[in-house]
Amino acid sequence: MQEIKQLDEAIRNTISAVQKGREDIMSISGSARQQRDELLAKLVDLKGEILDVITAVDRLEREEKLARIHLMEVNRNFNKYTEKDIQQAYEEAQHIQLQLSQMREREAQHRQRRDQLEIMVRRVNETVERAKKLETQVGMALELISGGLQGVTVKLDEIQLRQQVSLRIIKAQEEERLRVAREIHDGPAQSMANVVLRAEICEKLMSVEPDKVRAELHDLKDMVKESLQEVRKIIFDLRPMVLDDLGIVPTLRRFIAELQKRTDMNIELVVLGGEEQRLASVLEVAIFRIVQESLNNIYKHAEAKRCVIKLEILPGRINISIADNGRGFDTERTMQNMDVDCFGLLGMRERVELLDGQIKIVSKPEKGTEIHVSIPIKG
Ligand SMILES: Nc1ncnc2c1ncn2[C@@H]1O[C@H](COP(=O)(O)OP(=O)(O)OP(=O)(O)O)[C@@H](O)[C@H]1O
Ligand SMILES: [Mg+2]
Structure with a gap:
């Protein structure tokens, strides 16, 4: 009992530890998802900005080209333009070039940032995927642990129950031995001691009172006969030899005849399906018991x-009712x-269940x- 309690506790602890792990994984996966969404939003904004910068660069490139053409023209026709015009065209072209290089620099920076963001999104995505996989795996493991280990507890319960049954069987065997020992001690052993005592008296009386010895010897003979009968009964109760020699029906008939000597009750045995039919030894012993x-x-x-006992031997089954x-x-x-201290009905039930049979006891004060037993005949 103690071990089962400990195991139950260990199982519960394991399950709650795994459950906690699952919750941790779920929270990691939740924050990874949130991080991914934020990164994706940033990436969308950045891509918009890149597009704006590219447009600006395009525009500036065009403007710079025009400014360069204008500068060349002003330079070539310097008699047509004033020095101020030349100076202005020159400054204009320089200013646009500066703007263009700044914008190009910005474009490069934005592209670099975009690449970094994309790498980060990929990494976070991997974490999300891994967490998802882990979540399912841990879920499955949890199911397995709770299902499987609960099975273990059930199995342990069964083992414990079987142990209890085994202990009861051993106890029953011991009680049976005690009963047999007591029967031999009170019956035949007592008689034998008496026989020895009276034989000694006979020895002493032999020459003095031969008639008394004769009567004594007659009594002795009866006493030995009685003991022999008692011993035979004990042996029969232990294991009727006739069961192996003649089979179940003759053994039951003999047992009933013996019991009939001790009781006024009318006992009837009805056999359907073969008086001489032999069954597997284990089955014959079970039916007899x-x-x-x-x-x-x-x-x-x-x-x-x-009392009526019915024995019905069918091709694949034997039915008994008492x-x-x-x-x-x-x-x-x-x-x-x-x-x-009551092992009779319990032992009967165990015997029947061991043979895959069914037992039904119908009784009311x-x-x-009525006891109905049905056992399959195998093989
Ligand atoms: N045919 C019956 N008629 C009336 N009562 C019965 C009958 N069979 C069993 N019982 C009752 O059921 C109880 C349990 O029977 P069971 O054979 O298990 O134990 P027991 O006969 O008392 O002891 P044990 O068989 O171990 O020597 C009996 O004590 C008795 O009260
Ligand atoms: Mg009994």
């Missing part, structure tokens, strides 16, 4: 008069508040219980 647990529950909790007319129970409450 499901029916075994259901019958044990009925025996322990239901106080039922009657119905009793006992006192029933609140399934929802039981499954929700599943006591730590005082209405009896």
Whole structure:
């Protein structure tokens, strides 16, 4: 739990850091765009000014040419013009030349400034483009991180749940071992100790009271027989050998016959689709365990008069139902508040889900219980 919390926090921090990065990029891209627009406006103004300067240069060139022609004419016909005229023409031409060179200088400066502005616009444009690309990439990364890493959390949740289930299975196995150990300890082990004790008494009485020894030996034989039966029951409960030898239906019949000896309840087994049909071992064990647990529950909790087990073996599927007319129970409450010591129904559900099957438990207090299981037969 702690690790998931830490991971959640790390994911949230990463996402907010990336989000912050995205906002920074957006603000950089915004100001770059603004800078580009300003530069473009300046460039437009400058280009207008260049056009004006070029027109002025053209005009001045024309004027300068005329002034030069006029000066040459005044020089050539100096008897026609006064000295003042010559002086004026000369000054006029010089003045225009000065203006022209100033205007040309201005044109060169403007062109240089224009080139610089164009380079700057190109650079800012590159920044805008790069920021745009980054924005999309970071957006995609953000989506990936939030989607992907949330997936990781979900996966971790699943792993944790599986771990919990595994722990419960291990605990259930331990409880089962404890149950078997207790059964052997209270039953056969106790009897064996008794047998040894009474055999020792027989040994001592052998020569003194042979009749008593005979009676004692008779009791001993019964005791050993009883123990043998108990041991057989324990072995059957652990793993019925007959399941591997004869298959599911004969095993269930034997199990029911054994249970019938201990209860007045009427148990009926209905098989549809083949009394001798063999299934994959894992499936046969699962079916046996499901029916075994259901019958044990009925025996322990239901106080039922009657119980019907139906086994329907279809080509690709096996359906099992176990119905009793006992006192029933609140399934929802039981499954929700599943006591730590109740593994029967939980184990049944896990077994069925492991085999890709479905289980449905229908029960209401005082209405009896029905368990429906359907498992696909694969291969
Ligand atoms: N056929 C039934 N009739 C009435 N109550 C039932 C029946 N089957 C189950 N229950 C109720 O559901 C509860 C849970 O059953 P589950 O088999 O999971 O646990 P359990 O039998 O109490 O313990 P465990 O199976 O681990 O020895 C039981 O305690 C019982 O109250
Ligand atoms: Mg049970």
